[in-house]
Amino acid sequence: MQKKINDVFSSTSTSTSSTLTDPGTHSENLKNDESYSIIIDDSLDIGKFINTSIPIDDFTKCALLEKHWVPPPGYIYPFSIHIRQGKEIKRNVLPVHLQNNHWLVLSDCMKGLFCKYCVLFASNTSNNVTLQTLVKKPLKIFSKLTGKDSDLKRHCNNKYHKFAVESGNNFLAAYHNPQKVIINQINTQRSIQVSENRKRLVPIIETIIFCGRQNLALRGHRDDGFLDDDARPSNEGNFRELLMFRISAGDKTLENHIKTTSS
Numbered sequence: 001m002q003k004k005i006n007d008v009f010s011s012t013s014t015s016t017s018s019t020l021t022d023p024g025t026h027s028e029n030l031k032n033d034e035s036y037s038i039i040i041d042d043s044l045d046i047g048k049f050i051n052t053s054i055p056i057d058d059f060t061k062c063a064l065l066e067k068h069w070v071p072p073p074g075y076i077y078p079f080s081i082h083i084r085q086g087k088e089i090k091r092n093v094l095p096v097h098l099q100n101n102h103w104l105v106l107s108d109c110m111k112g113l114f115c116k117y118c119v120l121f122a123s124n125t126s127n128n129v130t131l132q133t134l135v136k137k138p139l140k141i142f143s144k145l146t147g148k149d150s151d152l153k154r155h156c157n158n159k160y161h162k163f164a165v166e167s168g169n170n171f172l173a174a175y176h177n178p179q180k181v182i183i184n185q186i187n188t189q190r191s192i193q194v195s196e197n198r199k200r201l202v203p204i205i206e207t208i209i210f211c212g213r214q215n216l217a218l219r220g221h222r223d224d225g226f227l228d229d230d231a232r233p234s235n236e237g238n239f240r241e242l243l244m245f246r247i248s249a250g251d252k253t254l255e256n257h258i259k260t261t262s263s
């Protein structure tokens with residue numbers, strides 16, 4: 001059987017509002033619903049972010065992944081027309097296609113299907129694979145949306161798609177839990193260390209200032225070696241003696257510093 005497909009794409013709508021089939025009662029009910037404005041907010045239509053050189057910020061990426069525009073009730077889904085055995089047949093995108101493929105989204109402005117993960121993340125993980133349909137341009141031929149050899153199934157099996165989905169999920173996890181990001185954990189540890197080091201310096205600097213105010217010489221005749229060395233001489237000079245005095249008076253920060261420092 002010879003199949004001849006004539007790819008003719010058609011859509012009856014040009015804007016989101018015009019896709020509502022019943023502008024009467026149904027529309028009024030939707031307007032009374034607070035979520036109505038969210039449902040028809042096509043600013044989260046991924047088609048608007050295709051082939052643009054403007055980088056997409058993280059907030060928008062997150063919104064596109066989690067709250068992508070979905071066709072409202074009454075929406076007329078795009079279709080493609082094919083000629084088979086001399087007859088015209090129409091193939092529609094259906095809600096079930098979107099429901100069965102969590103990664104699949106419909107772009108109203110481009111009247112076609114996209115993989116939201118690949119649009120946002122595949123460019124960095126594609127390994128020179130030429131990305132086209134569902135990524136750089138919409139899928140607008142809707143005759144093979146289901147089955148083993150469907151366009152959607154084949155896209156799912158691509159390595160770059162799997163990497164993109166993984167990258168997207170990692171992105172969402174990091175976006176919602178920034179404290180779990182490794183770089184932030186390292187920075188936190190580093191800031192703790194910086195704070196600890198500053199605390200250690202305080203008693204030493206205060207002692208130097210004290211000696212300066214009292215016109216006391218810092219150095220003594222023997223003022224080298226470890227402070228907690230039992231063999232140290234009886235008088236090590238004002239500075240070191242004052243440090244020992246602070247330790248004996250309960251300065252735990254200084255005591256800890258003297259015991260743990262290596263120089």
Ligand SMILES: [Zn+2]
Pocket residue numbers: 103115116117118119155160161162164
């Ligand atoms: Zn994909």
